[in-house]
Amino acid sequence: MKRRLLTSGFIVLFLIGFSETVFSQKIKNDSIKDRDWRIEVEPTSFIFRGASLHISRNITKNNRLNIGLYFLALDIPKRAIPGMFNEYVSETADVRLAYEFAVVARYSFPVAGINPYVGLIVGWERFDVVQSPLPGVFINTGVITPFIGHEIYVFRKMIFINPQLRGVFYVLPTKNPSYRPETMEPFFVLPALSVGIKI
Secondary structure: OHHHHHHHHHHHHHHHHHHHHHHHHHHHHOOOOOOOEEEEEOHHHHHOOOEEEEEEEEOOOOOOEEEEEEEEEEEOOHHHHHHHEOOOOOOOOEEEEEEEEEEEEEEEOOEOOEOEEEEEEEEEEEEEEEOOOOOOEEEEEEEEEEEEEEOEEEEOOOEEEEEEEEEEEEEEEEEEOOOOOOOEOOEEEEEEEEEEEEO
């Protein structure tokens, strides 16, 4: 499973580079000043009965460093369960990310008119795990997520698509009830995609 996710992540990065070729000429023609605020959502969160919101602001004059707040909630796809949890969580279980609250920092590198960046998400998550006929278990965990990505502008420097490759580290998970064997794997590779607007 992890190998498949890593492979799909590399495919996403390849598509980023290819897409940049298509959009770069349009970006050069759209000379408009960069904006300080970003609002982003992840379409997959809506597909999996959830919601997401990432609001960030540039904090340097050259607009390379921005910080923000991040929220996410969704049903965990069945295919992702074996990579995220230990063997005591069945792939047939119903697992929901009840919430993730986090702070995000992102630093971009101007490279020949394109917009790659590196970043870090630090926050807290709660998972609700239900496996019949067992009672449910709640898992709370810290999360540290370094990521790389690239903004692809589709309208001037305002509307963009934002593919990422994330490495998710789960830190100090706790369970309720504590005697249950279900827990998180320590590391998970996650391709992600958001769409956003600068204001």
